[in-house]
Amino acid sequence: MRVYPAKPKTVYLYGTCLVDMFDPEAGLDAISLLEQQGLEVIFIEKQTCCGQPAYSSGYTKEAKSVAQSQMALFDEPWPVIVLSGSCGGMMHHHYRRLFQGDSALAKVEQFCERVFELTEFLVNVCRIKLEDKGEQTSVVMHTSCAARREMNVHVTATELLGQLDRVTLKEQAYESECCGFGGTFAVRHPNISQAMVEDKTRHLSETKAALLVSADWGCLLNINGAFEYQGHSMQGRHLASFLLERTGGK
Amino acid sequence: MSHTFNGPENIHSQAKAALDDPQLRQNFRGAMDYLQDKRRSAFADPDEESKIRELSEAIRQRCLSKLPELLELLDANCSRNGMVVHWAQDETEANEIIANIAQQHQAKTIVKGKSMVSEEIELNHEMAKLGIECLESDMGEYIVQLDGDKPSHIIMPAIHKNKQEVSDTFEAHLDDFTPTVDVDELIQTGRTRLRQKFHDADIGLSGVNFAVAETGTLCLVENEGNGRMCTTVPKVHIAITGIEKVVEFLSDVPPLYSALTRSATGQAITTYFNMISSPRKSGELDGPLELHLVLLDNGRTQAFQDEEMRKTLQCIRCGACMNHCPVYTRIGGHAYGTVYPGPIGKIISPHLMGLEKTKELVTASSLCGACGEVCPVRIPIPEMLQRLRTEAKNPPKPDAIAIEGQASASSTLESLAMKGFAFAATHPKLYHTGSWSATKLRGLMPNKIGPWTQCRTSPKLASNTLHQLIKARNKRAGGES
Numbered sequence: 069m070r071v072y073p074a075k076p077k078t079v080y081l082y083g084t085c086l087v088d089m090f091d092p093e094a095g096l097d098a099i100s101l102l103e104q105q106g107l108e109v110i111f112i113e114k115q116t117c118c119g120q121p122a123y124s125s126g127y128t129k130e131a132k133s134v135a136q137s138q139m140a141l142f143d144e145p146w147p148v149i150v151l152s153g154s155c156g157g158m159m160h161h162h163y164r165r166l167f168q169g170d171s172a173l174a175k176v177e178q179f180c181e182r183v184f185e186l187t188e189f190l191v192n193v194c195r196i197k198l199e200d201k202g203e204q205t206s207v208v209m210h211t212s213c214a215a216r217r218e219m220n221v222h223v224t225a226t227e228l229l230g231q232l233d234r235v236t237l238k239e240q241a242y243e244s245e246c247c248g249f250g251g252t253f254a255v256r257h258p259n260i261s262q263a264m265v266e267d268k269t270r271h272l273s274e275t276k277a278a279l280l281v282s283a284d285w286g287c288l289l290n291i292n293g294a295f296e297y298q299g300h301s302m303q304g305r306h307l308a309s310f311l312l313e314r315t316g317g318k
Numbered sequence: 319m320s321h322t323f324n325g326p327e328n329i330h331s332q333a334k335a336a337l338d339d340p341q342l343r344q345n346f347r348g349a350m351d352y353l354q355d356k357r358r359s360a361f362a363d364p365d366e367e368s369k370i371r372e373l374s375e376a377i378r379q380r381c382l383s384k385l386p387e388l389l390e391l392l393d394a395n396c397s398r399n400g401m402v403v404h405w406a407q408d409e410t411e412a413n414e415i416i417a418n419i420a421q422q423h424q425a426k427t428i429v430k431g432k433s434m435v436s437e438e439i440e441l442n443h444e445m446a447k448l449g450i451e452c453l454e455s456d457m458g459e460y461i462v463q464l465d466g467d468k469p470s471h472i473i474m475p476a477i478h479k480n481k482q483e484v485s486d487t488f489e490a491h492l493d494d495f496t497p498t499v500d501v502d503e504l505i506q507t508g509r510t511r512l513r514q515k516f517h518d519a520d521i522g523l524s525g526v527n528f529a530v531a532e533t534g535t536l537c538l539v540e541n542e543g544n545g546r547m548c549t550t551v552p553k554v555h556i557a558i559t560g561i562e563k564v565v566e567f568l569s570d571v572p573p574l575y576s577a578l579t580r581s582a583t584g585q586a587i588t589t590y591f592n593m594i595s596s597p598r599k600s601g602e603l604d605g606p607l608e609l610h611l612v613l614l615d616n617g618r619t620q621a622f623q624d625e626e627m628r629k630t631l632q633c634i635r636c637g638a639c640m641n642h643c644p645v646y647t648r649i650g651g652h653a654y655g656t657v658y659p660g661p662i663g664k665i666i667s668p669h670l671m672g673l674e675k676t677k678e679l680v681t682a683s684s685l686c687g688a689c690g691e692v693c694p695v696r697i698p699i700p701e702m703l704q705r706l707r708t709e710a711k712n713p714p715k716p717d718a719i720a721i722e723g724q725a726s727a728s729s730t731l732e733s734l735a736m737k738g739f740a741f742a743a744t745h746p747k748l749y750h751t752g753s754w755s756a757t758k759l760r761g762l763m764p765n766k767i768g769p770w771t772q773c774r775t776s777p778k779l780a781s782n783t784l785h786q787l788i789k790a791r792n793k794r795a796g797g798e799s
């Protein structure tokens with residue numbers, strides 16, 4: 069189990085490349101949520117991508133250079149809040165692996181310890197209490213595999229939804245199963261990926277939940293794209309936007 | 319349906335064929351759901367689960383760290399116990415050793431318990447060439463052999479078939495069989511037909527689950543009793559195993575055994591657990607007169623030489639990784655085109671067959687981590703896959719030994735693209751011009767981007783990036799103050 073620090077005054081936001089390009093509003097919403105907690109949020113302009121695409125495709129050297137460049141941007145000892153469990157897992161776990169045997173390892177590990185996924189930070193560090201100001205509704209949530217298995221944040225995301233009095237969380241069949249994204253996997257093995265995402269969308273829609281939320285845009289690109297292709301109206305949103313909206317911050 | 323093994327090179331077409339077979343998919347999904355449930359109830363207490371996994375991992379790591387000396391000790395102690403120990407570098411040597419033993423005894427038939435290593439060396443096929451018939455006695459293997467097929471799972475070889483399909487197989491190949499979907503009747507049919515074979519066979523062959531170095535004992539885990547028959551009834555018993563199966567102490571066995579059965583089938587203990595320490599001694603009424611142990615390398619030392627990839631050899635072949643794999647669940651075992659399918663197959667096959675043949679295999683994973691989460695010896699399978707992908711793309715590091723098929727997946731185009739990505743990601747100005755222009759020019763994005771759009775619409779870029787929105791927000795805030 070991870071030991072969490074006391075609540076700081078200032079945090080860095082790591083937007084992730086997918087939020088940057090596909091759902092920048094979620095980034096702003098996350099900032100608002102953190103500011104509501106009395107935190108100063110610093111967004112480093114020079115941040116790009118955590119390097120996961122190169123890493124998972126076997127381009128370790130390239131991934132390492134990206135990792136190095138990203139870590140160099142966050143030199144104050146503040147927590148780095150990541151808007152995706154998958155990128156969070158990359159920065160919290162795999163950066164260490166990239167620097168095994170490297171003289172910089174100790175420093176890298178210090179950085180890794182400062183990396184938190186948004187929901188785990190809100191729950192375990194901010195000890196947030198949400199006040200639900202929305203109408204009665206139901207949601208279903210998809211958690212990315214890295215978020216679940218590397219960061220254990222399905223627990224914290226579920227807890228946040230549980231704090232919303234008028235939101236019923238529906239549970240889909242095979243909840244913990246991968247949606248079939250896996251970065252380049254989806255295009256390298258399109259048929260297997262298709263079988264996986266088709267099962268995922270079916271299980272999600274079978275819950276008849278009004279909304280789909282996820283704290284990971286990789287999975288959302290995959291799931292939303294499949295839903296739209298099927299002509300299904302369900303479209304997932306980033307959890308940060310949903311939480312902000314429910315608490316009247318938007 | 320018989321599945322020709324066309325090798326892991328053809329995983330794409332083999333997977334497609336499997337995905338297009340609704341019955342096969344239903345069979346796998348149903349069976350995997352069942353096995354997942356079984357495992358879940360066997361590890362009801364998560365604290366206990368993590369203790370067992372940590373202990374099992376520690377045992378396997380300790381044993382592997384001393385592998386060469388433990389193998390020597392095993393050889394010495396088994397020999398002292400009256401076994402004949404053989405070392406085989408590869409499939410050819412292993413088959414030659416077994417063929418020689420068979421020829422010394424003028425053997426015509428070998429009755430076999432379940433052994434994946436015997437699949438690895440294609441024993442049945444090789445012996446058939448010499449006029450020696452191998453008969454599978456494990457129920458699943460028996461069914462698969464009747465079909466002229468290969469196992470689709472390392473623990474449950476015929477898991478790809480449902481009851482009806484098993485009945486169909488029996489009907490096609492066995493005389494006087496009345497079709498039935500009653501499982502007990504089906505099993506009884508197999509048992510009855512096999513019974514006589516144990517008595518008639520010249521040689522019994524089995525695998526090994528744990529080979530204990532300190533005592534020279536071979537442990538065999540099974541549920542059907544066929545393993546015991548194979549190892550006690552025929553005059554000659556040959557046990558064959560990979561070199562990684564050695565453990566140091568007898569006391570290493572109980573925790574590993576428990577981890578194995580609970581992970582594999584959710585059983586607290588199997589129906590049979592055999593500990594074989596010698597051939598028949600004088601005055602004993604049964605047991606083989608001759609006992610041979612064949613230790614097979616076949617690429618395992620390649621994994622052993624690298625500290626990280628050595629973890630692959632921790633495997634105790636429980637099958638839990640495949641039972642929990644979303645890819646395996648959908649495409650089944652045959653589509654991989656390897657003897658060992660599923661996640662463990664993806665990480666061990668590159669050592670057995672080389673990366674050239676298996677480079678598509680190591681990419682066939684979303685790296686979801688479901689395998690690593692259940693592996694009783696805590697092999698970080700996704701990390702192994704990432705590592706193998708790296709080896710497939712790049713030449714070895716300066717101080718490292720090349721592995722077979724090293725860099726066989728290197729592609730100039732992709733490598734340039736990744737170098738470009740890394741360059742952009744480390745040069746923020748360039749990167750942001752890229753994502754800025756991507757969002758600005760989003761109307762020009764093709765709405766078909768290759769395989770992505772075969773079941774999805776293409777992703778829609780936002781009209782502004784987060785970087786731009788934040789700039790605007792900060793400007794506003796600055797203006798207000």
Ligand code: SF4
Pocket residue numbers: 581632633634635636637638639640661662689692693694695696697
């Ligand atoms: S890799 Fe782990 S889970 Fe898979 S078969 Fe081996 S021991 Fe079992």
